[in-house]
Amino acid sequence: MPGFDAAFSPDKARSWRVSLISLALGVCAALGQAPWSLWWISLPAFLGAFLLYKRTFDAGQAAWRGWLFGVGYFGLALFWIVEPFLVDIARHGWMAPFALIFLSGGLALLWAATWAVSRRIGGVGVLVIIWVAVEMLRSVLFTGFPWATIGHIWIGTPVMQMAAFGGAPLLSLIALGIVGALFLPRRTVAIGIAATIFTTTWTIGLVILISQQPTKMEKTVRLVQPNAAQHLKWKSEMIPVFFQRQLSMTSLKGDPDAIIWPETSIAYRLDRAEPALSLMAEAAAGTPLVFGANAFVDGAYRNTLVVMDETGSLSERYDKHHLVPFGEYVPFGDLLGQLGIAGLAARDGGGFAPGPGPQLVEIPGLGKALPLICYELIFPRNLRNVPRADYILQITNDAWFGEISGPYQHLAQAMLRAVEQGLPLIRAANTGVSAVIDPVGRVIANTPLNREGYLDADLPNPNPVTFYSEWGDWPMRIVLLISLCGVLVTRIRAHD
Incomplete structure (x- = not known):
């Protein structure tokens, strides 16, 4: 039975194992988010994800593994999304599993695209840069949803203080930069750079926390x-x-x-x-x-x-x-309201109007x-x-x-x-x-x-005005653009 043998071939079994590992690593990476805040589990999980990325053969395979990693990550980090639909189970309960599936699967598509594009044009350095850029894009795409971004794993640690300079994008860059640095060619140099990024940002944050004790108004x-x-x-x-x-x-x-x-x-x-x-x-x-x-x-x-x-x-x-889509309003709400579909917190089909x-x-x-x-x-x-x-x-x-x-x-x-x-x-x-x-x-x-x-x-x-409050995300956008250009130029020269 050739068909039976093909279905359970060693290659297929290996593929399924890798897929399950991708999903599990995503779940582990999400443990860096509150209320768990286990950044020391999250970072090794991202390291595992980078190893999977390095072992992909083409953009399609990278996209699949990146999507599964994202599904595991967002599935755990955002599983609370089912809760609003359970308040009125008779009316909205049937939507709860679809909300989690579509939200985690949809957000994971961004990570799938990240892995695919990075695999096609570069290596780990490109992945780090594009991944941070896509996390920034997530905050504005379709009105935005920057919940559980990668950099949030540092909230509650001294590294969080770096947000005064570059916001959540800088925190994401620090997390992925630490992991990505481990893939530099020379092992001792790689470990040294990763350790330097971690210890420097942690120490700076610790100094800020110690030196800035709260003063009362x-x-x-x-x-x-x-x-x-x-x-x-x-x-x-x-x-x-x-x-x-x-x-x-x-x-x-x-x-x-x-x-x-x-x-x-x-x-x-x-x-x-x-x-x-x-x-x-x-x-x-x-x-x-x-x-x-x-x-x-x-x-x-x-x-x-x-x-x-x-x-x-x-x-x-x-x-x-800034209203909640499908919560305080529904797109095309007047039309959908006639069909009995309204936002969870809305008073009518159209919901609330923005200020x-x-x-x-x-x-x-x-x-x-x-x-x-x-x-x-x-x-x-x-x-x-x-x-x-x-x-x-x-x-x-x-x-x-x-x-x-x-x-x-x-x-x-x-x-x-x-x-x-x-x-x-x-x-x-x-x-x-x-x-x-x-x-x-x-x-x-x-x-x-x-x-x-x-x-x-x-x-x-x-406190005094922070750099981030003055300049927002523009400095990080420029840094990412220059870094991407630098990595690509280096790769082109290496091929020449």
Whole structure:
């Protein structure tokens, strides 16, 4: 039976083993992401991936192995994506496995293309450069999704401080550069260069952390965490329960300069929120209160952050401008809405409308804040092209993200944004993790996940303007372009 023999030939068996190894290495590489943060497992996994890449015969084989590695990586790092679909299982539960399959498989296509192109035009050096460039592309392609980028494995380590110079792309370059350097021709030189990259960046980060101890602005913020589970949040009998929790924690003794409630912390449309607003002003007792709500503006719903001043008046408002695709809106939503398809957090088929863009808001007692609502925090570009703030303020509802990895990965990215900008970050989350983060990314105070409670914490002073906050990704783009040209010229000369 020739067909049977061919199907189970040694070559086919070897191919399947390599495919499974590619997938497993991707899973191991994802362990560098929060909440595991095992960068010391992630780096060897990338080393294994580079070895597989080196042993490919053509671009097609490289693409297959790169895709499998990506599927394993994104499958573990982003498995929390099924959680939002399980909030209303009857309505959305059937979508959960498809969401994970299509998201991990789709993102892995970018890595497949990376491996294929690199294999066709160069070696490991080209792979490092193009891989970092593709990770940068991932932050903007189809509105962008820079979640679980390679450089995030350094969050929480001293190496994270390098983000003040080059953001997440520099962190990705450091990770892949350490591994790629091991493939230089001379073994001792290769190990020496890899060790130098690691020890230098780690030491610089350690010096920054030691030399920059948090300094207080002598201002205190109270973060209120009602712990409203998503499947209960909008139930009519639970709305007053969660609202009363926030009122009670707001009126507790203490002398905060401002009180922050999380995203959509009131269940009433802003223009119809009385008498709730009066109760909030009474509970705040003259302390400025920031809260999240839905507003109806120009015929469309907005996801909104509102500032209530000392007098109880609504003094400032910020409308979320970077919305979640298929969450807060659905492309061609008006048409799909007629078919009963709507975003998970949307009020109608079209969902929410975006606000005009990034802006500062003045919070009496705390100064100028750069507001971000939930998902907006994962995009560094949302913190640029505005005047420098005194601090970053994020309100969020991470109840959508489950309990295992999503909320912790979101918090990790908040730590990274603080380092990139050199600004303290205040984070009020409905179910947690609410936190105050200093300008070098240290969580100086936080409330646990899935706990009702409040937190009074001192707000740290900002650091001087960072290189990354001034220049963004442009220096890294130039570095990658020059490096790619240099590698290609070297290979051409070697062939000549």
